[in-house]
Amino acid sequence: MNQQFTILKKAIQVFHSYGITLIGQHKNADFIQQLRMDPVFINGLIFELEYQLHVIFQDEKLGTVNTPKDLISLIINIPQDN
Numbered sequence: 001m002n003q004q005f006t007i008l009k010k011a012i013q014v015f016h017s018y019g020i021t022l023i024g025q026h027k028n029a030d031f032i033q034q035l036r037m038d039p040v041f042i043n044g045l046i047f048e049l050e051y052q053l054h055v056i057f058q059d060e061k062l063g064t065v066n067t068p069k070d071l072i073s074l075i076i077n078i079p080q081d082n
Contacts, residue, residue, distance in 0.1 A: 004076065007053055011075055014048050020068055027069045049075065 015022055020035065031037045037045075049071070050056055055078050065071050 007075065008072070010052050011049060011072060014045065014052055015068060018045050022068055028067050030066050
């Protein structure tokens, strides 16, 4: 549980570096339509999360990610040995 908390803390820092707050309805906001993020920046966010957390997201699962909440759910469900 402590390792998962550390992972979430690092992920939140990455989101904040991209100007994304994870409180209230912001966590449910669509990256492109509501947060007005360019797909290049979304890919940068994903790359930065992979780099900081030392994980690799599967492309199939990234196709279902549209909001910060979706991305955090993906992070939480990654096996710890990844």
